[in-house]
Amino acid sequence: MRFWLLFFVLCFSFRYAGAVTFRASIDDSQWEMESSQFICRLQQEIPSYGVAAFEHQAGEAVHFTLTPTQRQQVEGQAKLVAEASPWQPGIDPQLLGVVRAVPGTGVIEVPAELAKNMLAALYRGMTPTFNTDQWYGTPELLKVGISAANFQSAYIDYLNCISGLLPVNYRQVARTAVLFPSGQTALSDATRERLALIATYVKADNSVQTIYVDGHSDNLGRRLLNRDLSKKRAEDVARYLIQQGVPEERIVTRYHGERYPVVPNTSAENRARNRRVTIRLEREEAPVR
Numbered sequence: 703m704r705f706w707l708l709f710f711v712l713c714f715s716f717r718y719a720g721a722v723t724f725r726a727s728i729d730d731s732q733w734e735m736e737s738s739q740f741i742c743r744l745q746q747e748i749p750s751y752g753v754a755a756f757e758h759q760a761g762e763a764v765h766f767t768l769t770p771t772q773r774q775q776v777e778g779q780a781k782l783v784a785e786a787s788p789w790q791p792g793i794d795p796q797l798l799g800v801v802r803a804v805p806g807t808g809v810i811e812v813p814a815e816l817a818k819n820m821l822a823a824l825y826r827g828m829t830p831t832f833n834t835d836q837w838y839g840t841p842e843l844l845k846v847g848i849s850a851a852n853f854q855s856a857y858i859d860y861l862n863c864i865s866g867l868l869p870v871n872y873r874q875v876a877r878t879a880v881l882f883p884s885g886q887t888a889l890s891d892a893t894r895e896r897l898a899l900i901a902t903y904v905k906a907d908n909s910v911q912t913i914y915v916d917g918h919s920d921n922l923g924r925r926l927l928n929r930d931l932s933k934k935r936a937e938d939v940a941r942y943l944i945q946q947g948v949p950e951e952r953i954v955t956r957y958h959g960e961r962y963p964v965v966p967n968t969s970a971e972n973r974a975r976n977r978r979v980t981i982r983l984e985r986e987e988a989p990v991r
Contacts, residue, residue, distance in 0.1 A: 723847065726849040737863040740867070740906075751775070763818075767811050773806065776834055779802045780800070782820070782832055783833060784830055798830065827853075872907065872985070878980065878981045897946065898946055902946075910952070916936060
């Protein structure tokens, strides 16, 4: 099986030997690093073609994007192969996978597992290369390579960056609902863990201006008692956020009793979903993180 895979890759490489090729030379190969608690971005400019970038957002896995300066350079699928760099004679190419360009843009997005394989190949000094026979919609063969020159030192900076990422990003904490047993207000261990993550993010992102904490109940029992129950739940959540370091002046606490169920109170399962406190973050307009 390994023999036939190697045979296929070698034949594939010979086919693309005369293709139009874009790749930074050893002298021109530069890696730029953007670092913050929210995102780590490691990118390389490919002369006359575009930008290759690894992005690792807080709370998510790394992914890779190849963005051309001109649209529609690539349509359809491309084979991703780890090829030997100029200083690695005799090393066989390795097929990593097949990817597709986003229709109408020429942008190739590589999912997490393949992106990790690309990083590993670069660290070994190999050149991840996208191969396609649809350059500008013509039968012209195209190769776009990511140079491994100067990568290892940049990779150390990348590792340092991801070690300092927050455990979550804004999208993951902007809307949260925590649930309560019937008639109870105590915070469960799972709720405390979730609130601690929210607090960690809010303390790091100064653009978060307001945290809305809304208490709710199901429809069992008297309406006034349900309103008081929802009030106590919201207050306990807000108090815990404050204990975790969230500025009190940013928190707006509200309570609604049984007035706004997310599902009809027609079953035990539905009532369990309605016994909740929702936490909603609102922030100033800011660049996407």
